[in-house]
C-alpha cells in the first residue's frame with residue numbers, strides 16, 4: 001500500500017520505511033505517514049457512497065528510519081487532515097487555513113512561513129519533466145549522488161535538494177509554475193485568491209516539490225528557521241489520482257500532516273505555555289461542610305479544577321495545603337461567610353483578599369480564567 005501510494009522512488013519508501021518479516025513470515029511495514037491508510041479505509045468501507053465530500057483527521061505515531069535530531073525522531077507523532085471529493089481551489093485554501101490556524105493557536109505563527117507551489121497535472125507535467133531532465137543532464141556532473149539518482153527516477157526532487165551545491169546548480173532550472181497547462185494555471189491563481197480572502201499569508205516557492213509522488217497541482221509546506229536544516233513543520237498537497245491508484249473510484253483529494261514533535265519543539269523555543277488551568281482550593285470547616293461541598297460541586301460542573309483538604313483541618317493547615325498544591329486561588333467558606341452570604345477569595349500568588357457575593361462566584365472565577373490566570 002505504501003509503495004503504491006507514496007511511490008517507490010520516494011525517500012520515504014526507499015530509505016526511511018521500516019519493513020521486516022514477522023515470525024509468521026508475513027511482511028510488515030510500520031506506517032511512515034497517514035494518508036495512504038486513510039485512503040485505504042475510505043475505499044474499503046465505500047465511504048464515498050454516503051457523501052460527496054468527506055473530511056477526516058487523524059492523530060498518531062508514525063515511523064521512519066531517520067537520523068534523530070532536534071524535533072525529529074524515528075517514532076514521531078503526526079496530526080493530519082484529508083478532504084476527499086472536490087478539486088475546487090477553495091478547498092485547497094481552506095485546508096491551508098486550518099493548518100495556519102493550528103500554528104496560530106499554538107502561539108508560534110511568527111516562527112513559521114507558508115510556502116506554496118503548483119506541481120502541475122498529468123497533462124502538463126510530462127512535458128515539463130522532459131524539459132527539466134534535459135536541463136539537469138547539462139548539470140549532471142555537479143549534482144550530488146542522490147540527485148544523480150533522482151534525475152532519472154524523480155527529477156522534480158532535485159529542485160529541493162538541501163545541499164547548497166545542488167541548489168546553486170538549479171537556480172536557472174525551468175520551473176513547473178512557468179509550464180502549467182491553462183487549467184492548472186487557473187487553479188493556482190484561484191488558490192492564491194482564496195488564500196487572500198481567508199487572510200492567510202504565503203510565499204510562492206517554485207522549488208518546493210514535497211517528497212511524495214502523488215501530489216498534483218497544489219503543494220504546500222510550513223517551514224521554520226528555528227529547527228536546524230530540516231525546516232518543514234508540516235505540509236501537504238493535492239492528490240487527485242491517489243484514490244484511484246489505490247483501487248478506488250476517481251475521486252480527488254487533498255490533505256496535510258503536521259509533525260507534532262516539531263510543533264512542540266517550536267513552542268518550547270518560544271516558551272509557549274499551554275494547558276495552564278486555574279486551580280481553586282476550597283477551604284471549609286466541619287460546620288460549613290454542606291456549603292463547602294455545594295461550592296466544590298458547582299465549580300467542578302463548570303469545568304473548573306477544584307480541590308480541598310480531605311482532612312478538613314484548621315484554617316492554618318488548610319492554607320498550607322492550598323499553598324503546597326499550587327492552587328491559584330483559595331475560597332474560604334467559614335461560618336462568618338455563611339452567615340453573610342459571601343465567600344472570601346484569596347489570591348495565592350500575591351496574597352490579596354476580597355469578599356464576593358455567593359451568587360457571583362462563578363462569574364468571578366471565569367473572569368480570572370479569561371484574562372489568563374492571575
Ligand SMILES: [Zn+2]
Nearest residue numbers: 121124181184
Ligand atoms: Zn496541468
Ligand SMILES: [Zn+2]
Nearest residue numbers: 144147161166
Ligand atoms: Zn543534491
